Amino acid sequence: MAETGSGQTPEFGLDDADLAIEPTVFGPSAFAGKTVLISGGAGGIGRATAWLMARCGAAVVLTGRDAAKLDAAVATLRAAGLDASAKPCNVRDPASIAALHDWIWDEVGGLDILVNSAGGQFPQAAIDFSVKGWNAVIDTNLNGTWYMTQEAGRRWRDAGRPGSIVSIVVVTRQGLHGVAHSIAARSGVIGLTQALAVEWAPLNIRINCVAPGSIETPGWRVYDPSVIGAYPRSNPMMRTATSWEVAEACAYLSGDGARYVTGEVLNVAGGGQLWGETWTIPRPDYFNGPGRTLRQKDETP
């Protein structure tokens, strides 16, 4: 892995030098003339999506809370000759989202695509969640995604313009343990997406989700090395993946190739939605035993 333009090599995942040259199935003008807003745009998956779409001709606008991180990401994109800008915003704060959109519509010339990649959680047994911790995860992942989505929808409606939204979620029904708050929040986002796919079809707005599996990004810093070591076993392909592999799914779903697709969840998880297991907290001993047959059912596991 090469060094980034900012002199930083992330602990996990691809850096900017990698993202500048990763091969893609999309042509160099696949997103020409499109403006794409990416929350979490200086993070792992958001950053890869920014590089991919910018390399395919889009003007990308990055947002997140950390202005310095955004500025560094924009500087490397621009140094590669790409059209990138950024404005900080906290997706938990509707006023800062409104200010971001005012700037995009007044200064950048409007919006075509929104990618909701801001999000995250911390690993903890659900029985130990504090009220504050639960609310932090719900507010970031469910409310934040809704605030961003509603603001984009309103602007498209008011401007009479079509739009496309992709929200990054997690695999909610199989294999991911120790992040029940996030499963709850992302299940809400999936339900919201299905509802809006219908309600907003008359507005010519499509909306879909991407559910990544084990994707090596800086976000992995909150997981203990002992659990990260097992992540390749989260799926039948028996490997982790890159942010680029998720970015290509975001590009497909948000772009014209998916013009007849709305209300979907695309798992980019190597089949982890079908087989595999990811413990973000240490796996309880209960699940390490052989289990019991009917004959053994009254014995202690």
Ligand SMILES: CCCCCCC/C=C/C(=O)SCCNC(=O)CCNC(=O)[C@H](O)C(C)(C)COP(=O)(O)OP(=O)(O)OC[C@H]1O[C@@H](n2cnc3c(N)ncnc32)[C@H](O)[C@@H]1OP(=O)(O)O
């Ligand atoms: C088949 C599928 C395989 C998938 C494998 C991988 C699974 C998924 C991986 C990812 O999604 S990685 C990429 C995502 N990135 C992150 O998760 C980034 C890190 N997370 C965060 O930044 C936070 O968790 C947050 C909640 C998203 C941020 O919110 P906020 O900034 O408000 O939080 P804090 O102020 O830090 O904390 C608020 C509150 O939350 C509780 N809390 C936070 N961390 C922990 C922890 N480690 N353990 C227990 N509780 C925690 C706590 O109550 C905090 O309040 P205080 O106690 O600090 O007052």
Ligand SMILES: NC(=O)C1=CN([C@@H]2O[C@H](COP(=O)(O)OP(=O)(O)OC[C@H]3O[C@@H](n4cnc5c(N)ncnc54)[C@H](OP(=O)(O)O)[C@@H]3O)[C@@H](O)[C@H]2O)C=CC1
């Ligand atoms: N990596 C993985 O294995 C998986 C990731 N996902 C999900 O994909 C999405 C992207 O994750 P990934 O790129 O890996 O993680 P990163 O932590 O690398 O990126 C997430 C970004 O979200 C931004 N963010 C967090 N909270 C807020 C907020 N309140 N307002 C604005 N921006 C915010 C952060 O920027 P800043 O700190 O500057 O605000 C950060 O750059 C997340 O929703 C994640 O949970 C799902 C499944 C697996």
